[in-house]
Amino acid sequence: MEKRWIYKQTPPREAVEKLSQEININPYLSTILVQRGTNDFESAKAYFRPTLSELHDPFLMKDMQQAVDRLKRAIDSQEKILVYGDYDVDGTTAVALVYSYLRAFHPNCAVYIPDRHKEGYGVSRAGIEWADENGYSLIIALDCGIKAADMVVLAEHKGIDFIICDHHLPDEEIPNAVAVLDPKRKDCNYPYKELSGCALGFKLIQAYARQHRDEQEVYQFLDLVAVSTASDIVPITGENRILTYYGLKKLNENPLPGLKALREVSQNRSDLDVSGIVFTLGPRINAAGRVAHASAAVELLIAETESEALALAGALNLNNDTRRQFDLDITEEALSMIHNNEVLRSAKSTVLFKNTWHKGVIGIVAARC
Template sequence: MRWTLKPPPDPEKQEQLAQDLNIDPELAGLLVQRGIDAFAKAKSFFRPSLKELHDPFLMADMQLAVDRILQAVENSENIMVYGDYDVDGTTSVALMSTFLQSFYPQVSTYIPDRYDEGYGVSFKGIDYASDNNFTLIIALDCGVKAIDKVAYAREKGIDFIICDHHRPGKELPDAVAVLDPKRADCNYPFDELCGCGVGFKLCQAIAKVKGWDFEILIPYLDLVATAIGADIVPMVDENRILTYHGLHVINTCPRPGFQAIISQLNKSSLTSTDVVFTIAPRINAAGRMKHGLFAVELLTAEDIDTAITLAKAIEQNNTDRKETDKWITDAALDQIIANEEKNGFSTVVYDPSWHKGVIGIVASRLIETYYRPTVVFTKSGDKLAASVRSVKGFDVYNALEQCAEFIEQYGGHKYAAGLTIKEEHYEGFKKRFEEVVCATIKNQDRTEEVTIDMKLPLTSISPKFYRILKQMEPFGPGNMTPVFFTDNVMDTGYAKAVGADGKHLKACITTGKNSAVKYNAIGFNLGDRISLINENQTFKMAYSIDENTWNNVTSLQLRLRDIH
């Protein structure tokens, strides 16, 4: 890995903040690095207030969206809540449908089938709405580029309200309202909401018009927090406020669906990281392996017995997903080697038998081995569908724009996207994508980077230090888990490679043979580095600090990121 050390904090601000907050200088330095350089900012950071949320009516088309929904209620119209099959989409549908159903019964949900309909708004979904007398569709986490679908719906007498957060095209759909903070003409103060976040702002706007107390919206924040974490949007501004309070809901009064998942995890309190790596994959597994509607059913279950039954089925989906993505990853790695493509600038692989539901995970797995922009294709009907993942610093969405002559449809973000092509265009796309990446990727972005906040003596680590560190959660882009480095450390002599094939590294780190300072450490995927720390060698390590519970005893643990 390439180690990048953040610029040191302003020493005067660091010292002043340490005094004002009565905390260690290192902790004050972490805050100053993140722009929290005064007591008032620190108070807002450590205790995010829902009162700091922006007025939803600052978002373009919000008034139009609220007026149309209230008109539908007044006219007893049937409303369809439509969302994608991933975590952001299914939580959005659960949020919007249960909120509307709390005061209006004629609301139903629709999740497209990943295999039959594909991503986003589908003609089949619109036909279903028409056949069942729906006159308003609220599309969440999708729709901002569905120009032809929205026009088709209008011909059938169906209006659309779009709540999306993806980058719009040059033209917006002819919907009643297009809520998307990334619209060029939208002056909303924060443009990094996820789809569920945009949906929440619509609920907030309706509640405001109705004169309802904001408190009625708090029980929905568990859904919003889960979507924010899963969609890897910046953990700043409104996202941080919503996640902070959403985690409180998850940990104190979880809806039955979350309660059922948590009961399988043997965890007493969940962090944003736990939500990303435990709750989100299970919600996603339903859409990957079966159908996204099962996730919505779990998230909207009203009693714990129903939720437990659904959660058990989804847990099996998740187990199946793990097995499936492992064998496809192995097959894709074999394909790269067989085609002698280990040294390219990009990875593009295809097999018609690969499961469409897991190719996004496979793309991420391939980046763990070959750190470069990656596209994984499989057969989908008479087309090829792909998931795209990128590396830090490289905008894969822009790269796809330069391959548009080979692409039928695409959408997504800077670091993750999806596309479909005709099978005869596969080789052309593969060649063009490699050319674009080769011509535009910076040399430094071809090596994985670990960003380090600061150098830290092991003697500075203490239970109090960690307690304050934890209060900097929720972590995510823009407020990442702090990473430190310490040099001239050594293993106490018990280091070993653990896990399947010795993939991981377990050690006990100290500052010297006779030192009383010792911390257990775990380095995932660092098993091959054991030779660097054997035989009393000194080394430097990049790491974060977390906790480990074993036999009901909890202790501090170093999570190794890299060793030099």
């Protein structure tokens, strides 16, 4: 795909000079800030020193009250709750966040991550069958579910309710779940549309805590939100910027045991920023779902002791080494196939296949080649 640079217009000189004087910075920096919509001291303060009080009210999200009410009923009635999520970084961090919050006061909950190769992406029939066989009456779907209208119907027939927390663009038909939390819904007036799946899980527990517990409890999981936001390549603007700012502070000062262990096995001893997450933590979490099973990543992220976390992090690190080797081998083989075939060398597009190539990494290879 050809890159296209879009240059912002030079802002009015008066606005640049005014901001430079107000916050005492170089005019070149104030030019960039004004181009990004930061025009005065207050907006600059919000940009550089965001506060948690600036997070949007979670109840502005369509269906949030219904979600909180159903969750409260499940907890009060001691129902079994299944926290279900996608197998990538966003999904596994989302599952870890919601499960870790709930288990502190509701032991009747478990996690389910579909098998990447056997079940594929999203809510699977196998997952619903497992929930039914094990007596779960509420499924919280994270980073998936917005296109699972048929699976929601299947679950309903089995007496299982759904709360969907998804950030992907919905189809015209919204699943008939108890609640569908998706800021990209046409009928959702939530002010910020670019939250990650994990951030949506955070908004759900934030809303629940605000009405029924202590909201301060939820901020201990912001390091998971930062990891998901960085790894899922959502814009670091607006509410995401606030969540990431505080998530990075948590990650660098007092991370959850699983993330602390993952940093140790990756031998990263400097403070992490967004790029550090993308290139250090993200690939190791993703590797579990690519070459083994993503449930291993969740087990790490919900670990409660450092010793347990270190053992699990070591296994994920080995998975990542395996993923790298698969990646290298397939890349070399694919390029060799092209180089040795005149038709492929001259083709405008190339499609290659070999049944021995590992399904979990061919997407990475295709993107690079």
